[in-house]
Amino acid sequence: MNVITVNQVQDSIVDEFSVFDDWMDKYNLLIDMGKDIPAIDPKFKTRDFLIEGCQSKVWLHPEFRGKKIYFTADSDAIITKGIVGLLIRVFSGRTPDEIISAELYFIDKIGLRQNLSPTRSNGLLSMVRQIKLYAMAYKAKMS
Amino acid sequence: MKNIADIRSDFPILSTKVYGKPLIYFDNGATTQKPRCVIDSLNEVFTSYNANIHRGVHLLSDKASEEYEKAREKVRSFINAGKREEIIFTSGTTGSINAVAFSFGERFIKKGDEIVISNLEHHANIVPWQMMCERKDAKLRIIPVNDNGEIILEEYYKLLSPKTRLVAVTQVSNALGTMLPVRQIIETAHGMNIPVLVDGAQGVQHGITDVRGLNCDFYVFSGHKIYGPTGIGVLYGVEKWLAELPPYQGGGDMVENVTFEKTTYNELPFRFEAGTMNFPAAIGLGTALDYVLSIGRDNIQKMEQELLDYATKRLSSIDSLKIYGNSNSKISTISFLLKDIHQYDTGMILDKLGIAIRTGTHCAQPVMDRLGISGTVRASMCFYNTKEEIDVLATGIEKVISMFS
Numbered sequence: 001m002n003v004i005t006v007n008q009v010q011d012s013i014v015d016e017f018s019v020f021d022d023w024m025d026k027y028n029l030l031i032d033m034g035k036d037i038p039a040i041d042p043k044f045k046t047r048d049f050l051i052e053g054c055q056s057k058v059w060l061h062p063e064f065r066g067k068k069i070y071f072t073a074d075s076d077a078i079i080t081k082g083i084v085g086l087l088i089r090v091f092s093g094r095t096p097d098e099i100i101s102a103e104l105y106f107i108d109k110i111g112l113r114q115n116l117s118p119t120r121s122n123g124l125l126s127m128v129r130q131i132k133l134y135a136m137a138y139k140a141k142m143s
Numbered sequence: 144m145k146n147i148a149d150i151r152s153d154f155p156i157l158s159t160k161v162y163g164k165p166l167i168y169f170d171n172g173a174t175t176q177k178p179r180c181v182i183d184s185l186n187e188v189f190t191s192y193n194a195n196i197h198r199g200v201h202l203l204s205d206k207a208s209e210e211y212e213k214a215r216e217k218v219r220s221f222i223n224a225g226k227r228e229e230i231i232f233t234s235g236t237t238g239s240i241n242a243v244a245f246s247f248g249e250r251f252i253k254k255g256d257e258i259v260i261s262n263l264e265h266h267a268n269i270v271p272w273q274m275m276c277e278r279k280d281a282k283l284r285i286i287p288v289n290d291n292g293e294i295i296l297e298e299y300y301k302l303l304s305p306k307t308r309l310v311a312v313t314q315v316s317n318a319l320g321t322m323l324p325v326r327q328i329i330e331t332a333h334g335m336n337i338p339v340l341v342d343g344a345q346g347v348q349h350g351i352t353d354v355r356g357l358n359c360d361f362y363v364f365s366g367h368k369i370y371g372p373t374g375i376g377v378l379y380g381v382e383k384w385l386a387e388l389p390p391y392q393g394g395g396d397m398v399e400n401v402t403f404e405k406t407t408y409n410e411l412p413f414r415f416e417a418g419t420m421n422f423p424a425a426i427g428l429g430t431a432l433d434y435v436l437s438i439g440r441d442n443i444q445k446m447e448q449e450l451l452d453y454a455t456k457r458l459s460s461i462d463s464l465k466i467y468g469n470s471n472s473k474i475s476t477i478s479f480l481l482k483d484i485h486q487y488d489t490g491m492i493l494d495k496l497g498i499a500i501r502t503g504t505h506c507a508q509p510v511m512d513r514l515g516i517s518g519t520v521r522a523s524m525c526f527y528n529t530k531e532e533i534d535v536l537a538t539g540i541e542k543v544i545s546m547f548s
Contacts, residue, residue, distance in 0.1 A: 023495050027492065027546070055487045057517075076517070077485035079487070079491050
């Protein structure tokens, strides 16, 4: 049973970012978060798990255990790693239904979207789309 | 000569602030900012004489057509072309190259023929030739580059053969800033009766281009990279070639007589200008060229050389910074990477400091592959930039290094 909901995680991320006014500090936070993301097994750093649409490379690997999906990831750029880390905090260890129905508002609330260039913003959206696609695929397999 | 403060005040956007910090615009290789006179000239078209060119019998159409043709004459004189018939307006460099690749391909390319380009080309001077080669079963040959980012002329000489139909090279590498020895490239090709197209997108704004002096067969560039509006470009072609080429696109204004049985085409340059042209942008480009001449192209060269020398020295003094493209012959562009820091991370932080630079492959993936890197950070400067801005960039880079190490 999930005691902490998707939205509770989103809210705590928003809180953590709201401490800082300056975007340099927010970036420092993102950089730190990138260091803590669940590391992807190097054997999954292949084309199959590469997310297209970012200027930097992002690999995202899903694992389905006990009806939940667990994500691991990596990126060659540190800020991107922080961003994918945030998504993993929100989505990893959740059921496909939770992931499919989740509405992401933290990205706008912490100002990530408007503070990232469009290409990067697209990369962010590609990551979210990929996570949701994995959830749909696992859901289809379950039924 | 105008001082730098006066020059900067000609460009309204340069006093903009981003994230509360003064904008430092080092992305001139992507597009340049516009002086007030160019903005005013666009405004003037729309507020006082907007009407379709070459069509109406009425006063406004006449005036718009006249201004459009004046702009053509300004372009002709700016690049020292022989005749106005040799100046064709297009949508930009990409549009110009596609037009030549299509028309030249249709007329002259057969199976087994070869086109020579360099390893330094922008995708716009690669893909249209690849498409043409695919259509015609022809082959693309590539002039290799050395570790400094310069083409290897001896290898170029070896590539030329009786199969070579055209050489298409850039005047200046957009990714590294290297100036190519186009004069030698042209002389050698002409020795074998091979025509040469020069992509001037990164060259025309940084020096004095004389197409007759160079003796190139085609020369192309974009308006927006030389302080003019977007959506306008130039295709210069010597008359003897243009006269041989079939039109690229069909439509209004490019025709002489149309029946359902047969259409005959208009004369040069109109044969290559189908549909309503972007005449406001062409007029704006004419104004931009006037502006460049008013600053003086020799002055621009001098100012930009000083910026390049200063920036090269200043950035080289940063330990973990490596410059890519170390030719002695460069425009004021510096492509670099910081040790162990992704170019995108560098770009994101510099952006927050108000510094606009470009990151990535710069639409020139083959040269990145050649250098074994996934991209660079590119600071492309022009005459309205200052040494103080370079100092801010250097300080910003130090900050990036401290954040990511």
